[in-house]
Amino acid sequence: MEADGLFPLGRWLSDQRRVYRAGAMTGELEGLGIVWDTADAGFETNLGAAQAYYELHGTLAAPRGATALDQAVGQWLTNVRRPGGLGKEPGRAQRRAAALAAIDPD
Template identity: 70%
Template sequence: MWDTADAQFAAARAYFAEAGTLAAPRHATALDKTVGQWLTNCRRPGGLGKDTERAERRAAQLTAADPDWNPAALGWTVDWQRHHVGLKALLDEGAQLAEIVPGVTWRGDDIGRWLATQKRDWHRLNDEQQARLGEWGVEAAVRRRKTATAAGVKNGSARGGESFTRGVAALAQYVEREQRTVVPRQHSERITLDGQDHDVRLGLWVSNQKSRRDKLNAGQLAQLAELGMDWAQDG
């Protein structure tokens, strides 16, 4: 059915046997073949050949190898599919969902960071994506604390300005997602406020707030204490 492409299809099946998915990055190889680029080409319009019947047979072969070989037909990207498979692999290996945090990888992909993004951007996922993740207990990140804190800053409960607003919002998002209050010094957190994305060097920001504790007002200290910063509490 593949004619001269038989070797590439064999390489694709070999890649699936190893990775559990045909959502290969473009640079992926198997059996000394550039299987990632080949699969990318297959997914393009007309990529399975101009002959309709032969294209349908080829699509059927790929579907038999991996029903999700063409994620665009499902409403998401190859990258999303590969990370989704990576999350399943980690869980199948015995990892707990709470243990899959940024920095936990599978075959070179940072599954922890991807998972945190899915929770944060849950409303952007389609129903099928939410259903697939929901089977493993993944759900939207709870942002009530972040929203209240950020609103409090903007309403004048603290005078730290936009920088403090972003810092507190980033800290709230981090605490809600990670369920811990210790922030690695090198950690950066991406947040969205008023429709704009911001990258906050959160670990450094927390360290700076702690070192200048005596310069923070009562409202600022109260917000930090609410987020679990023991050093911000009274006494």
């Protein structure tokens, strides 16, 4: 419900994400810098932190409390190593595993 003439932007953006996932996006919004998949955006942020950690320590065998680029990279690495931690969709999980292996094959 609109309050005081305010537009519910969050609801609108959620609707646009649904349209995008359905493959029905016509292209007008794609160049605006909107994050279409928040899970992938979060993964990319943490992947950048993992890269920074690797560059500093030469490994992704980070302790759980390790941080890099103000991200809890150690906890994140613990989470992605769990079964299903790279995502439930097999293609996405394979892409994410490959991105991590590109940083540290071990």
